[in-house]
Amino acid sequence: MKKKLSFVLNDRKITLEVEAQDVLLEVLRDKLGVKSPKCGCDRGDCGSCTVMISGKTVRSCMVLAVEADGQRLTTLEGLMKEGQLTPLQQSFLEHNSFQCGFCAPGVILAATELLERNPKPSGDEIKEAISGNLCRCTGYLPIVEAIANVNNALTPPGRERLGKKVRS
């Protein structure tokens, strides 16, 4: 059964037809060409498919596309304004936080949501906020460190930081 949907995706108005059973992740990737949300497990375990619906992160592999009707969707592609990295992205860049980068789109959205809610999170709050996003490369600490130091993102990457406990 076809259904007509309208939503705002990264500030762009979208109207399209989907099948009732179509999954949001597949619609974003295959119909709209938005490729930053990834499929890592297809059952809500890994968080690689994380997108935001009206400011809240969801697993787009577990959401039907029809549920996006009338909503505001944000993916990693929509975070940058006029090509400028957000302070969080800048901090991730300077901390060399990611390795393979496959989990990065999901982690960045989860951290963005956290910082909007809580601009000065503790180490434990950061760990909890990204605990639904699996990363196999980094051991998470370089990610946690970048989130904890967003506002100091201008510090040069001369680093003895790793190994030091993030503020908690």
Added chain:
Amino acid sequence: MSELKFVGHDEIRIDGKPKITGAAQFVDDLDFGPGLLYAEIVESPLAHAEIKSIDTGKAEQMPDVVKVVTGKDFPFRFGLYMHDRFVFAQDRVRFVGEQVAAVIARDPVTAKKAAKLVKVRYHELPAILNVEDALKPHPLLIHPDLKSYKHVPWFFPQVNTNIAHWRKVRKGDVEAGFKQADLVFEDTYTVPRYAHCAIETHGAVGHHDYSGRLTVWAASQSPFTQRNLFAEALAPLGLSHKDVRVIAPFVGGGFGGKAGVSMEILAAALATAVQGNPVKILWSRAQEFYNTYQRQGLTAKTKIGVKKDGTIVALEQTLHWDAGAYVEYGANVVNAAGLSATGPYRIPNVKIDSCCVYTNLPPGGPYRGFGYSEFLFGLESHINETAKKLGLDPVEFRRRNAIQEGDPLTYGSKMNPSGLIECIDKAAEAIEWSKKEPSENPKTVRGKGFACFWKAPAMPPNASSTAFIKFNEDGSLNVLVSAMEIGQGFQTVMAQIAAEVLTVPLSKIRVELPDTDRNPYEWQTVASHITWGTGNAVKRAAEDCREQILELVERALGKKREDFYLESETVRSRSEADFALPLRDFAINGIMMKDGTYRGGPIVGRGMFMPEFSSALSDAETSQGGKPNVHYTVGAAAVEIEIDKETGRLRIPRVALAVDVGKAINPGLVRNQVVGGLVQGIATALYEDMRFDAKGRLLNPNFTDYKIPTAMDVPERVIPILVEVAQPDGPYGARGVGEHTMIPAAPMIANAVENALGIRIKSMPITAEKIALAIKHKR
């Protein structure tokens, strides 16, 4: 040497921006247009069975099904070190999940539905699900044709057994060694199978066009090896190497799992069945668990002989590897572990038997650590127990026996320069080893654990790396190599090496991802050899550019080249302080002479590196004579833990790992390897637990039931320590480090648990459940 400007500095990753903006493309992100077809495989439900018949009729009749293929269409075997793997199962299946047929359809949903309509009739055979059964006298043979399989000369298959390869090492006289020892004792340690769990699953797209060219896009650590194996396996179809092209975009984690060729052979084969259309095959998370490679299981019997003063005089290791249904790659893990199963210790009398045993479980293969994680669990546990029996401090015991430069290795040649003692001392100091830390909480108990490690790259002796460097009009560079960015940051490291030689900043260097048509040869991105091997090739390519530049300036300006040098993207003169010729002025267009003619032209450098001193040929009965390993990277790790005595859960207040990297080209990236590798290793000790049922079916092929760490599960503090004792043949003294950071983790945890509770756990994993039960049992 003058001060290094790029090497040894914490540069920002050159792949950082693509990855934090979503610009980085992985194989499933590539667009192939509306002609793209989708493949779904038909899997064996049985661990061991003969295939009686396959009925594809119903599937073929489904609308939008393009083709159904079976083993009859591809009667080919392939493999990296031994040709024992099949494109599709032929007359029998050997593990649950093995590909028996495939459906190619116009959309993935149809492919999935049609695959369920393929009817396969089997005659079930007894499944051999463990090493003990496989090694019984007169066993059912999993590969009756083993003796006819082509393999590398350093494998020794045992005819009429399930032993695919048996690496024997005999050094000194082990029996005499045990006789002269004051203490001899042995024990058995077991390590189960593990999964890599890269967050990106395997995927590949094949396209066989009407001109006969085959292109495969793959999530791959090994584009050139894949090209070679595709061309070899599909040679009967008339494909030559020049007609096969492998393109590898960014890879979402490898850890060895995307090395060699596993499911990618299907994309290559299926493309030839639907010439003209690209066809995609993408593994589900479950398939990722059971039909790529798994880390092999190990049963290790370890016997040690020591003098009262703490000198190790003899070691016997019997390593039985559960290598699974196909061992074309895994047998070399067994080989590598066999050659090095002494660990980083000076031991005069050694006997090692490392046996690669076929079972009806999923194929074993390369996994970060390549056998060393597995045997070090037993060995480093045993070393600790030995120290305890001798009344020696386990760190001091390791220190006394630590291998040093020039010591003879198990196979006779000499140990490379080694900072092992420094690593031991620094790791111990970092967690205040000698300081007792009793718990303030009556419900918990604290302990400290230590482990040494070593690992050599396991490579064929002629594993080579090559590099091209191309200058552009503005003096920027494209570095072409075929190593793969699997997250380790090799692109940045290669850029730093090129930058150092050519004085061009990283912002003006791109390092391109592999395309076998365009980029030069690289064996594989495995063995932690890229910084060393490919780094040497890039350095030579950059030096080749520099020579061309200096030669050109000499020729064009009529001055001696010795007078010139590079600084800040400019040719400068030692004799004329004002002389400055920017590279961008001539790197493509040459230097104009007074008569208007030009000298020079586009500068393209070439570099190659092959370890010409390496040889895998040695005596089959003793392993003496060759030089199979190019060098070892060594180190030590130490941990402090706190165990909840009721639940068995443990927390890690601090962990340190010291590794002798020779030279850290990018120290920050090495530290990141330490954090990531330690967490991956600690997870094999504490969380991950692969379970098979009595029929050989994997019970937990998903992240709900196979637990990898989340951000909540990591140590509270990780202390990376970099030691730099230069590797003479490494670029700027560097040697590899990627895998090493994982391998001491499990025995380090086991030793800490023993230290805290007085309980020696000899089988991995060391889950909270196992610890809690052990505490209960002890009471």
